[in-house]
Amino acid sequence: MHPVPRPWRAPWLAGLARRALAFAVALGALTPLCAFAAEVGDTVSLPSVTLLDGRTLPAGYFRGKTVIVEYWASWCPFCAQQNPHLQKLYETTRGKPLEIVAISIDKTPKEASDYLRDRHYTFPAGMDTADWQRTLGKRKALPELYVIGRNGRILRKEVGEMFPEDVAALAEYAGK
Template sequence: MRRAALPMILGGLLLLGLVVLLQTQQRERAGFPAPGFRLPTLDGQTIALSDYRGKVVFLNFWATWCPPCREEMPSMQRLHQRFAQRPFVMIAVNEDTSAEPVRRFLSELGLTFAVALDPQGTLPARYGVTGYPETFLIDHAGLVVRHVIGPLEWDDPSVVAYIEELVRTAEVAVVQGDTR
C-alpha cells in the first residue's frame, strides 16, 4: 500500500511545485515596459502599440484553432463594447498564416475589436507567450500591469472593476497631461 501511495505523493508534490512556479512567473511578468510593435491588420492598415500611449491596452494572443480562445472571445467582445468610448483599446494578435480563417472566425462570432496579424509569431516570443490564449493588460504609461494565462470571463464584475480602475487612472492622467 505504501509503495502505491509514493508515486501519487511524488506526483502531487511535482504538480504543486509546477503551480507555484507558474504563479511566480505570472507575478514576475507584470510591471515591465510592454515591448513595442507594428503589425498589419486584417483591413491592410498597420497597428502600433505606440499609437495608444495614454490608453489602457488589452493585448490578447490567440489562434483560430484554439478552443479556449473561442471560449473567451464573446466576453472579450462585451468588454470591448463596454469600454468603447473610453481610453481603452483591445488588440487581438493572431498567429494564423492566412487572413481568411481569421475573417471567418471574427464574422462567425460577431467580433469587432482590432485584430493584428503575426503569422511569423515574432510578437508572442517578445512577450514570452507560451500558449494560447494569453492576455496582457498595459496601462496608460505602457507598463504591463497584468498577465493572464488561459481563458477568462472578461466581463465578470471583478475583472470589469479592475479594468475600470485602470481606465479611470488613464482618464485622470490624460487630464493632467501625464501619459509618460
C-alpha cells in the first residue's frame, strides 16, 4: 500500500481549517450582538444621561454615589405596577445619599414624557442609549432594576416586578 500523497490531504485539511477559522471569526464578530447583561458583582461606570426634562447628568455625576437604575416602558403593565413604589422611594430618600434614575426603552421620548406627566412621576428619567446598553446590556424583561454601590459595583439586580415592600426596602442602600 502506498501512503496517500500529502498534496491530496493538504487541501482537504486546509479547507477544514479555513472553515473552522471562518466560523470562529464569525462567532467572535457576533459576540457583541449577543445578549450581554451586567450581573451582581460586576463593576460599571454609568454613562451620562439626558433626562426627559432636558437636563443632562454627566457620567461623573454618578461617581461615588449609590444609584438605583430602573429600566421601564410606558406600555409595560409590570412597570405600571412598580413605578408608583419607585416614586414613593424617590420621595422618601430625597436628600439622602441615594440617586434614582429611570431609563425608558420606549420608542420616543414623547411616549415616556407623557407617561410620567400623566402619572405625576418626578423621579429622574431618560431614554436608553447605546452607551447605557454597553454598560448594563440589553433588557431581558421589564422592569429591570439595578442597585449600584458607590464603588460602581452592582449590589443587586431584580428582573421583573418587585413587591411594594421590596421597593421600599431599597432605601437601605443609601450610602452603601
